Amino acid sequence: MKNRLKGVLTSPGMISFIASVASIAIGLIFGYVLLVCFNQAQALNGLGKILFAGASSAEKFSKVLYQAAPLMLTGLSVGFAFRTGLFNIGASGQYTMGTFFALFAGLTLKCPWWVALIAAMLGGAIWGAIPGLCKALFNVNEVITSIMFNWIGMFMVNLMMANIPTMLANHYGAPNADRTANLAAANKSAIIPKWGLDTLFGSDYINISIFITILVALIIYLVLNKTTFGYELKACGFNRNASIYAGINAKRNIVLSMVIAGALSGLGGGIYYLSGTAQYTIVKSLLAMGFNGIPVALLATSNPIGIIFSSIFVSYIQVGGEAMQPEFAKEIIDIIISVIIYLSAFALLLKGVIKKIMSIRKAKQGEGVSQ
């Protein structure tokens, strides 16, 4: 009995792992075919860049980690909401709001980095709470609210930044007024510390943010899997009516889930823009980092531990894609990722088939024992 339980517990994880690896392999093969179609002479070189550029030097690898950290957080944000049965397409707006709060704390209020990160979580949490409240109180679909508040957030942040001179680069002697100030010039204490990693890797991009985000992923894992609160959230995701019948306050859980998802995205914005190497530019389009959280979450089937790996993977091949230019458009990477996500739909089918085969075999074994 114990063995059988162990088998059931370990096999689905193994099956998902095999299915994910197969999808990634097929996605890469598809990408290679595209490379051959567009530029046969350079195709093999291009594939090499996708596969190995991210690990080719310590500097490149620090760039992988640098981009993976915010991606992990937006991925966790989307994944966490998925677990409660909500589709948080608003990670982009929450990320932007978190960025604003972090930079406001860092540049205008001159707070140290960890206060600015808490401010980032607060900003994202507020922006996540709105869709949650609209869903719980007024029955407004969270997808539409999130989409609307992506745009409202972007315009509002642009408006506020344009009107707070202490946030802009030209307040600190730089010529441009269309971006936020360089943290090194404005407030050095707001830069996330590097703990000597920059000299170790020989790159300015690396800091301790990757450790912070991995820690956050572990906390999210514990909350979802080891606490009553996490259990209630997941119960709401599986079957809202059943959870209400069982005495779970579904409305409260919807709001809390969106608040936490928003805080995660907001923290992502803070992590990225407090690195000291990025300046927020006032733009009129939504930030892609929020939307890229969706494939990161889907690749890992919303498992927080899986999201650690999927975000690093996505960031890794994105760095490879940048190295591929100018022979190829770096958008080929997006095509590869989209193919991998699409194949994960097939992976579900594959998992079902494997499970069926195993259960038949088990049933037969069971018969053998009884005879």
Added chain:
Amino acid sequence: MIVVADILSATIIFAIPLLVVALGGMYSERSGTINIALEGIMIIGALFGCLFLNAADKSGWGAKNPQLAVLLAILIAGLAGLIFSILLAIASISLKADQTIGGTALNMFAPAFAIVLTWAIQGQGQTTIGIPSWIPITQSTFGMKASEDPGFFERFLFKNFYLTTPIVLLILVVTVFVIYKTRFGLRLRSCGEHPQAADSVGINVYRYRYTGVAISGLLGGIGGLAFTVAAGSGFQSTVAGYGFFALAVMIFGNWHPVRIFGAALFFALFKVIGSYTGSIPFLPSFKGVKSADYIYQMLPYIVTMIVLIFTSKKSRAPKAEGIPYDKSKR
């Protein structure tokens, strides 16, 4: 008065893509499949429609038969969208995967594919596909001469007039008829409300869901071309979030074709007011606030949210939407 004519005409030209894409989304959701992929479908439709228009322009045939070429481009855009949407149908209907998976994959694939293909055709770094100048319907299309000082009506009608406008309005009329007056429409709706009941009386749920998604692909592709033509600065591998707005318009319109038309006009009107602030005298100008135009650009989204908060209690989404139909689970 001229400003009013301009605003009304701009409102209609921006409402048209929203309307047709939201109608597409409605067909899909009425059959029970949530179509998050509308954004991607629009891009694919616009891509192939614009490529065709360019080819027609280069051969010289397009300038001679402009409206016939536009009609063909609309058909090609629709067809491209339809074929693309089948990918979503396979994942979410046949494979019974979570419907956001296929949708996200398609949304990610489309702009990347458009950029890569545009590069391959036009050369490195050339990311815009231009739109030929003979596309608009003008006075000369009807053999008339443009007047020196156009009046209200002439300005309203011919400032932004494209073949997509009458075609989309025709699609609206046909949709109202199909959804509410035909056997097909009744069966389609039943698949989105209670597929088990539909199946029990011999309706092939899978076929109706495939048809619903395919129609949404067709209309989404047409909407992509309509958007690109309306935006006027060529195709740049994006439709600026209009696929998602269309989804919002569909929910705002409560999955009902006529209300969707109203919602599209409403959203487009506020969007246009947001970009015409300088020429509307009675709007406050917020002196002392830098970049105050952002306030007006937020307006359509905020107003939509307020309206939704007040109307959503009565919102009636198709009951079975988003749930893959599994015959073995009755």
